[in-house]
Amino acid sequence: MKRRDSLKAITLSSLGFAGLNPQIAAAESIVPPDIKPVKIPGGRQKFEAERDAKLKADKFFTPHELRTVTVLGDIIIPADAKSGSASQAGVPAFIEFMMKDQPQWQTPMRGGIRWLDNVCVKRFEKKFADCTKAQQIEIVDEIAYPAKAKPNMSQGVSFFNMMRGFVATGFFTSPIGIKDLGYVGNTPNQWEGVPADVLKQYNLSYDE
Amino acid sequence: MDVPQIKKAAKVYDVVIVGSGAGGGMAAYQLSKAGANVALLEAGGYFDPADPKYINQLKWVYESPRRGAGTTRAFGDFDAAWGGWEIEGEPYSAAKGTEFHWFRSRMLGGRTNHWGRISLRFGPDDFKRKSLTGIGEDWPLGYEDYAPYYDKVDDLIGVFGSKEGLRDAPDGRFLPPPKPRLHELMIKKAAKGIGIPVIPSRLSILTKPIHDRGGCFYCAQCGRACQAYADFSSSSVLCIPAVKTGRVNLINNAMAREVLTDAKTGLVTGVSYVDTLTMTEQAVMGKVVVLAASTCETARLLLNSKSPRFQNGLANSSGVVGKYLNDSTGASRSAFIPSLMDRKRYNEDGVGGAHIYTPWWLDNKKLDFPRGYHIEYGGGMGMPMYGFGFGMEGRNNMVPGRDGKPKEAGGYGADLKDDFRRFYGANIGMAGRGEPVPLESNYCEIDPNTVDRYGIPTLRFNYKWSDAEIKQAKHMQDTFEEIIHAMGGIPLGKKPGPENNYGLEAPGKIIHEIGTARMGNDPKTSVLNKYSQAHDVKNLFVVDAAAFPSQGDKNVTWTILANSWRTSDYIIDQVKQKNI
Numbered sequence: 188m189k190r191r192d193s194l195k196a197i198t199l200s201s202l203g204f205a206g207l208n209p210q211i212a213a214a215e216s217i218v219p220p221d222i223k224p225v226k227i228p229g230g231r232q233k234f235e236a237e238r239d240a241k242l243k244a245d246k247f248f249t250p251h252e253l254r255t256v257t258v259l260g261d262i263i264i265p266a267d268a269k270s271g272s273a274s275q276a277g278v279p280a281f282i283e284f285m286m287k288d289q290p291q292w293q294t295p296m297r298g299g300i301r302w303l304d305n306v307c308v309k310r311f312e313k314k315f316a317d318c319t320k321a322q323q324i325e326i327v328d329e330i331a332y333p334a335k336a337k338p339n340m341s342q343g344v345s346f347f348n349m350m351r352g353f354v355a356t357g358f359f360t361s362p363i364g365i366k367d368l369g370y371v372g373n374t375p376n377q378w379e380g381v382p383a384d385v386l387k388q389y390n391l392s393y394d395e
Numbered sequence: 396m397d398v399p400q401i402k403k404a405a406k407v408y409d410v411v412i413v414g415s416g417a418g419g420g421m422a423a424y425q426l427s428k429a430g431a432n433v434a435l436l437e438a439g440g441y442f443d444p445a446d447p448k449y450i451n452q453l454k455w456v457y458e459s460p461r462r463g464a465g466t467t468r469a470f471g472d473f474d475a476a477w478g479g480w481e482i483e484g485e486p487y488s489a490a491k492g493t494e495f496h497w498f499r500s501r502m503l504g505g506r507t508n509h510w511g512r513i514s515l516r517f518g519p520d521d522f523k524r525k526s527l528t529g530i531g532e533d534w535p536l537g538y539e540d541y542a543p544y545y546d547k548v549d550d551l552i553g554v555f556g557s558k559e560g561l562r563d564a565p566d567g568r569f570l571p572p573p574k575p576r577l578h579e580l581m582i583k584k585a586a587k588g589i590g591i592p593v594i595p596s597r598l599s600i601l602t603k604p605i606h607d608r609g610g611c612f613y614c615a616q617c618g619r620a621c622q623a624y625a626d627f628s629s630s631s632v633l634c635i636p637a638v639k640t641g642r643v644n645l646i647n648n649a650m651a652r653e654v655l656t657d658a659k660t661g662l663v664t665g666v667s668y669v670d671t672l673t674m675t676e677q678a679v680m681g682k683v684v685v686l687a688a689s690t691c692e693t694a695r696l697l698l699n700s701k702s703p704r705f706q707n708g709l710a711n712s713s714g715v716v717g718k719y720l721n722d723s724t725g726a727s728r729s730a731f732i733p734s735l736m737d738r739k740r741y742n743e744d745g746v747g748g749a750h751i752y753t754p755w756w757l758d759n760k761k762l763d764f765p766r767g768y769h770i771e772y773g774g775g776m777g778m779p780m781y782g783f784g785f786g787m788e789g790r791n792n793m794v795p796g797r798d799g800k801p802k803e804a805g806g807y808g809a810d811l812k813d814d815f816r817r818f819y820g821a822n823i824g825m826a827g828r829g830e831p832v833p834l835e836s837n838y839c840e841i842d843p844n845t846v847d848r849y850g851i852p853t854l855r856f857n858y859k860w861s862d863a864e865i866k867q868a869k870h871m872q873d874t875f876e877e878i879i880h881a882m883g884g885i886p887l888g889k890k891p892g893p894e895n896n897y898g899l900e901a902p903g904k905i906i907h908e909i910g911t912a913r914m915g916n917d918p919k920t921s922v923l924n925k926y927s928q929a930h931d932v933k934n935l936f937v938v939d940a941a942a943f944p945s946q947g948d949k950n951v952t953w954t955i956l957a958n959s960w961r962t963s964d965y966i967i968d969q970v971k972q973k974n975i
Binding site: 230262 | 449453456457462467614776780784788805806809
């Protein structure tokens with residue numbers, strides 16, 4: 188048996204027999220000698236480090252789904268004069284991780300992409316990611332503005348709201364996004380109060 | 396499988412302390428400094444905020460693959476607390492129709508590693524609620540008993556604040572407070588204009604270094620634990636120095652099972668516990684036992700310590716153990732402040748928490764609820780974390796675009812990207828934290844059907860808010876909107892109403908629970924005397940918030956510290972007098 192297959196077999200038999208025969212379960216729980224223990228980064232608990240390593244090794248999105256998320260992400264946050272795009276900031280990989288970290292998002296995400304593809308196939312005979320830019324924007328315009336969206340697009344609105352949130356979080360928590368936003372903290376500092384010019388701008392003072 | 400053998404250590408300690416949070420840490424510190432040999436049991440692992448192994452402080456949000464989301468830590472991926480509302484293998488339950496959420500932190504220092512550092516003294520009236528209002532219970536002690544200990548705690552641990560001369564919020568021995576941030580100045584101006592006081596916060600954060608600890612370097616991350624020891628956590632400020640005396644044997648991963656008693660004398664002799672790493676049964680013996688396992692864990696331990704002599708649980712001849720459980724009330728609201736759009740950027744991290752707060756300012760005699768609350772504030776240009784940008788479709792039509800034209804909510808593209816920049820730092824939040832009325836009908840008890848992974852019977856909660864707390868939450872919501880409107884702000888979301896108890900958080904959610912082994916002068920209605928000594932067992936003490944008859948609208952940590960110090964002095968005195 189190949190090593191990979193023997194590991195699979197161990198997992199299966201553990202699931203099947205652990206409750207019946209503790210000796211077998213105990214024997215199988217011994218970690219094979221060539222599996223390296225997970226390195227625990229500072230500030231993490233062991234179970235967290237192990238969980239993160241497993242999540243990073245797993246895959247959720249299919250290549251098509253990942254491509255769709257990437258296209259949509261860059262429509263939501265494109266590159267502009269000030270900074271790069273969602274995909275340049277690594278947003279698709281962040282969303283991939285969150286799907287595994289918080290599985291309650293999996294159905295709305297996977298189903299939402301499917302909903303989008305279905306609408307596009309009906310209208311353009313192509314899935315969203317394969318549509319022309321103009322076709323993609325035509326659909327996005329119909330789901331990106333909740334107040335003016337047609338009732339038959341309401342599920343798309345919900346999906347787009349979710350995507351907008353994930354893309355914004357992913358982008359603005361990345362090095363590119365933090366620089367764009369202008370957050371300048373997270374460093375040893377002395378707090379001397381609000382700068383004088385800002386106080387003046389808001390007509391406030393520390394003497395009141 | 397063999398029945399586990401309990402391994403009793405031969406050594407008899409002067410004191411065995413269960414729990415290393417604020418109460419246990421202070422007792423370990425004071426008793427060891429006085430020369431006692433102490434065994435300090437902690438259910439969780441070792442933790443030192445200065446050891447790189449444990450440091451999350453100054454990490455960037457993108458160093459977390461979930462960008463700080465609270466998947467495995469309720470208060471976010473960088474929060475210092477290990478544990479949370481749910482711990483695998485350590486269940487609890489609630490009786491039908493009732494609710495309680497129990498946050499536990501399994502680590503040296505317990506929940507003090509991530510708390511808000513809000514360090515308020517009780518006011519004189521907080522000890523006399525029954526006399527003053529006819530409901531609730533008086534303490535067997537008054538402000539004058541605690542004042543010298545509050546002073547000593549201020550000096551030992553450090554707290555910033557300002558002298559205000561308010562009767563209900565007594566001044567302490569304060570370090571200088573940090574100046575308010577921009578949104579805090581705006582809140583202060585608006586609130587003062589409608590008669591609501593706003594004063595500097597009182598937080599145990601060192602704006603000046605004291606006792607070899609570092610000064611605050613203003614990263615706003617106290618909740619991650621401070622590597623400079625510039626804030627108070629029991630691990631860094633009390634437990635680690637106590638261990639350095641050489642007289643404290645800190646036993647980590649020790650989940651207490653029972654307090655052991657002598658069948659003849661009825662005195663406690665030690666504590667049995669499970670070593671959670673080896674899953675072996677252990678016991679440590681002592682002349683005095685001090686419980687500080689946290690309000691509910693202490694009650695659980697007492698109720699589980701049954702013997703022929705103490706059939707109702709230890710120190711429970713009154714039947715009061717577990718009863719009068721009460722948590723702070725909590726309700727909150729957030730708002731968007733249009734005048735804060737397009738802000739100039741600068742580092743306004745400040746200390747970990749608000750630089751201002753509102754102490755209770757009204758007279759309950761003129762209101763339809765009997766107890767007060769204080770208000771905590773949030774906002775500013777903090778590090779963007781998981782959740783940033785969600786919900787923009789409910790926000791970006793509230794004000795015109797850069798071109799002055801009305802905007803459609805939602806959107807995408809360069810225009811949306813620009814909105815995130817424009818709205819950054821323009822939100823504020825406010826949260827009320829109020830005093831509940833302690834009720835006998837709110838309690839925890841041993842669940843007859845359930846044990847944890849160590850085989851220790853678990854807790855079942857019975858807790859319902861009363862009208863007093865719901866009306867208080869209604870008042871909070873009205874106040875929040877008044878302040879928001881006075882600032883020219885726009886409240887976010889729908890105003891909470893009667894359909895959800897005005898946003899009143901579920902019991903336990905504020906993590907300020909107290910009262911399950913309350914002190915009093917009458918052994919029939921209380922568990923402990925005014926020295927936090929069990930009425931029934933003279934060498935048993937409780938120094939966490941289980942001992943408190945009520946909690947004021949003041950976060951109780953400072954009173955836990957003062958009371959634990961006072962109790963420690965009493966223990967030292969009683970040992971000297973050979974009474975225990």
